[in-house]
Amino acid sequence: MDLFSEEKRHFNLPNAELIYIENFYDGAKADYYFDILKKTIDWQQDDITIYGKTYKQPRLTALYANNSKPYSYSNITMQPSIFTSELQQIKLDLEQESNHKFTSVLLNLYRNGNDSNCWHADNETELGKNPVIASLSLGATRPFHFKHRDIKDERHKINLNHGSLLVMRGEMQHYWLHQIAKTKKDIGERINLTFRTLL
Numbered sequence: 001m002d003l004f005s006e007e008k009r010h011f012n013l014p015n016a017e018l019i020y021i022e023n024f025y026d027g028a029k030a031d032y033y034f035d036i037l038k039k040t041i042d043w044q045q046d047d048i049t050i051y052g053k054t055y056k057q058p059r060l061t062a063l064y065a066n067n068s069k070p071y072s073y074s075n076i077t078m079q080p081s082i083f084t085s086e087l088q089q090i091k092l093d094l095e096q097e098s099n100h101k102f103t104s105v106l107l108n109l110y111r112n113g114n115d116s117n118c119w120h121a122d123n124e125t126e127l128g129k130n131p132v133i134a135s136l137s138l139g140a141t142r143p144f145h146f147k148h149r150d151i152k153d154e155r156h157k158i159n160l161n162h163g164s165l166l167v168m169r170g171e172m173q174h175y176w177l178h179q180i181a182k183t184k185k186d187i188g189e190r191i192n193l194t195f196r197t198l199l
Ligand SMILES: O=C(O)CCC(=O)C(=O)O
Pocket: 106, 108, 117, 122, 135, 137, 144, 160, 178, 180, 192, 194
């Protein structure tokens, strides 16, 4: 949470502002939040429809907020629950770091390497023009792949460690796609929280 940490990296990218803080939460705090979120969050597995076929989403998700605004993506509409005290605390920490107020958090639980999140941008209209998205990772390290829509050579990867924070802002959701790919490696559970502002 130290603003002047040497582990705070600003990536110099076209059409995006991306900041990665490797040890936003230290190991003990990250362990604490992983365990309590795993237990207390109301995890669900939604169906998604792609080209008329229905599949189970390849991960568990949940939506929490300080309002009752639903959030829709990939033909799913999620109704939020009210922030738990832990989510409220994390929200305050992330707001302080990113200088931005959030209303909602979408949580993902990747149970193993077979769970994933395919190429997409967080560009739903209710997020506004250039959304600030603060993404906290807990548990197993997974690579975050991102690629520019128009510039072929702009493809990158960041390993999102336990307790790390990635902040996406600027034009990133217009010009870039991101994913968490499946892996054959035998890896454990990972929880990701993306704090967003719903207008
Ligand atoms: O799990 C992650 O790190 C990314 C999650 C994500 O992109 C999303 O929920 O929109």
